[in-house]
Amino acid sequence: MDIYGETFESRLMLGTARYPSPDVLKAAIAASGAQIVTVSLRRESAGERAGQAFWDIIRETGCRVLPNTAGCHSVSEAVTTAQMAREVFGTDWVKIEVIGDADTLQPDLFGLVEATRVLSEEGFKVLAYTTEDLVAADRLVEAGCRVLMPWGSPIGSARGLNNVYGLRAMRARFPDLTLIVDAGLGVPSHAAHAMELGYDGVLLSSAVALAGDPVGMAKGFRLAVEAGRLGFTSGPLAPRDMAEPSTPVLGLASFA
Amino acid sequence: MHVAVIGAGVAGLASAVTLAERGARVILHERSASLGGEAASWLAGGMLAPFCESESADTAIIGPGLGGIAWWRDRVPDVTTGGTLVLAPPRDAAELDRFAARTKGAGSRLDAEGVAALEPQLGGRFRRGLHYPGEAHLDPRRAMEALAERFVSLGGAMRFSSAADPEMAEGDHVVDCRGIAAGAAGLRSVRGEMLILSSREVSLSRPVRLLHPRSPIYVVPRGGGRFMVGATMIESSDPGGVTLRSAVELMNAAYALHPAFAEAEVLEMRAGLRPAFADNLPRVTQAGRVVTLAGLYRHGFLLAPDCARKAADLILGPEEGPESETP
Numbered sequence: 001m002d003i004y005g006e007t008f009e010s011r012l013m014l015g016t017a018r019y020p021s022p023d024v025l026k027a028a029i030a031a032s033g034a035q036i037v038t039v040s041l042r043r044e045s046a047g048e049r050a051g052q053a054f055w056d057i058i059r060e061t062g063c064r065v066l067p068n069t070a071g072c073h074s075v076s077e078a079v080t081t082a083q084m085a086r087e088v089f090g091t092d093w094v095k096i097e098v099i100g101d102a103d104t105l106q107p108d109l110f111g112l113v114e115a116t117r118v119l120s121e122e123g124f125k126v127l128a129y130t131t132e133d134l135v136a137a138d139r140l141v142e143a144g145c146r147v148l149m150p151w152g153s154p155i156g157s158a159r160g161l162n163n164v165y166g167l168r169a170m171r172a173r174f175p176d177l178t179l180i181v182d183a184g185l186g187v188p189s190h191a192a193h194a195m196e197l198g199y200d201g202v203l204l205s206s207a208v209a210l211a212g213d214p215v216g217m218a219k220g221f222r223l224a225v226e227a228g229r230l231g232f233t234s235g236p237l238a239p240r241d242m243a244e245p246s247t248p249v250l251g252l253a254s255f256a
Numbered sequence: 257m258h259v260a261v262i263g264a265g266v267a268g269l270a271s272a273v274t275l276a277e278r279g280a281r282v283i284l285h286e287r288s289a290s291l292g293g294e295a296a297s298w299l300a301g302g303m304l305a306p307f308c309e310s311e312s313a314d315t316a317i318i319g320p321g322l323g324g325i326a327w328w329r330d331r332v333p334d335v336t337t338g339g340t341l342v343l344a345p346p347r348d349a350a351e352l353d354r355f356a357a358r359t360k361g362a363g364s365r366l367d368a369e370g371v372a373a374l375e376p377q378l379g380g381r382f383r384r385g386l387h388y389p390g391e392a393h394l395d396p397r398r399a400m401e402a403l404a405e406r407f408v409s410l411g412g413a414m415r416f417s418s419a420a421d422p423e424m425a426e427g428d429h430v431v432d433c434r435g436i437a438a439g440a441a442g443l444r445s446v447r448g449e450m451l452i453l454s455s456r457e458v459s460l461s462r463p464v465r466l467l468h469p470r471s472p473i474y475v476v477p478r479g480g481g482r483f484m485v486g487a488t489m490i491e492s493s494d495p496g497g498v499t500l501r502s503a504v505e506l507m508n509a510a511y512a513l514h515p516a517f518a519e520a521e522v523l524e525m526r527a528g529l530r531p532a533f534a535d536n537l538p539r540v541t542q543a544g545r546v547v548t549l550a551g552l553y554r555h556g557f558l559l560a561p562d563c564a565r566k567a568a569d570l571i572l573g574p575e576e577g578p579e580s581e582t583p
Contacts, residue, residue: 020312020313020314020536021313021314021532021534021535021536021537022444022534022535022536023534023535023536024535026534052493053444053445053491053493054444054491054492057444057534156469206469210354212357212358
């Protein structure tokens with residue numbers, strides 16, 4: 001998986017919030033094989049060094065940190081949060097979320113494009129949490145974004161891929177861009193489905209953190225992401241309407 | 257045996273009482289000028305809810321937690337054993353199923369009539385719920401005061417405005433119950449924010465947890481028309497005041513539970529820091545004559561009695577006789 005020119009073996013990114021304990025979080029990260037974890041700056045680490053202990057725990061995992069702007073509802077909030085994240089985490093990566101609707105946590109695409117433009121001009125490498133809207137995707141790419149993160153379904157809804165047609169069209173429209181399904185995945189088969197569509201990776205959070213056994217679920221998703229990727233790269237059969245015999249017909253008795 | 261206990265939060269009070277009950281001569285040092293001045297315990301919910309907590313906590317807390325309920329009932333007045341009611345707004349009903357599954361059937365399912373039978377004022381507003389009958393709650397401040405009185409009546413000495421150092425404190429043994437201030441290796445802070453409301457209209461007889469996918473909140477009746485609403489969980493050591501966002505979330509949840517909370521008076525709005533280790537479980541450790549009791553996280557009142565017993569066992573040897581609990 002390519003993120004702004006850096007290559008990662010693992011195609012699974014993991015959120016770090018809402019685990020039963022930091023120990024369970026660490027075990028889940030290990031079981032998932034994730035090399036990139038997201039951290040929400042806004043609340044977990046608000047204020048100078050206030051979240052230092054938790055930040056130390058994240059750093060011990062050895063994962064690359066992708067700060068996000070979760071909970072931001074305006075361009076200026078997102079931009080300020082991204083600037084704080086660059087200071088705190090020492091990275092120019094940022095996952096931009098600008099929430100437009102409090103109930104669905106649907107991204108505000110207009111604010112997202114604007115925040116992406118401002119931050120790209122400041123040298124940030126932006127990963128944009130967006131929908132499968134192709135026009136918005138075009139605008140994000142124009143604004144400097146090279147990693148698009150369309151939703152599978154609303155954040156935390158565990159509904160899987162709501163609009164398979166839209167996600168497939170997005171993959172087809174941007175064959176060379178890194179595309180990662182973010183949000184809405186609930187079970188490993190959802191992740192496998194996204195990977196079979198040709199997505200470069202998936203981002204998971206509550207599906208793992210709130211599972212009865214987060215470590216077991218993390219492993220399940222790791223296997224599903226690998227399975228789905230192999231399904232995509234190994235030339236899958238296209239569906240057809242009629243049966244096709246899978247055993248050889250050679251040597252059958254002839255009654256002609 | 258002379259023992260110095262440092263820190264008069266719930267851990268220190270429970271330790272001091274346990275040691276005094278078992279015959280030790282105990283001095284309890286508290287750096288504040290009065291009880292609860294800087295203790296996280298003073299801001300606690302006071303829910304004794306081992307089954308509900310096991311939704312997200314290690315199930316290892318259930319046994320010691322049930323022992324904790326019995327301990328409090330034997331020592332302080334006003335421990336209410338009405339269980340816990342767990343509710344969800346209709347559109348978040350899936351959260352109830354998730355909660356029931358995580359707590360492994362410890363709660364019984366309620367329909368609208370069942371909810372109304374337990375909490376008449378919530379009847380008609382919530383059509384489904386869960387009841388955890390084995391759980392209890394207390395008023396943390398009254399409970400701490402009652403423990404302090406019991407400690408003094410057992411011959412213990414309270415020293416306020418006394419910031420004793422565990423290495424320097426006099427006594428054969430020292431129990432370090434300073435919490436965050438102890439600075440134990442691996443101990444971190446989990447910030448929590450809470451409200452205390454006063455309402456003459458709302459009446460509840462047990463803690464109510466309102467499930468929500470993003471901000472689960474509980475309301476605990478304190479008697480006399482007072483209600484504690486808590487609590488946020490933020491990975492931060494920022495001791496500053498309650499943020500507007502947290503206040504809005506807490507207030508929204510109270511309002512969603514009962515619209516009459518809209519007219520409630522906000523008596524208090526405070527933030528505190530919970531000490532926690534990486535597994536969110538408490539530890540009782542010994543180094544020389546100092547026993548350290550730390551990391552009670554959000555389970556101070558639930559688990560302090562068990563931790564206090566372990567600390568006393570380290571100092572006085574395991575308790576003998578029929579009262580001794582299973583290890």
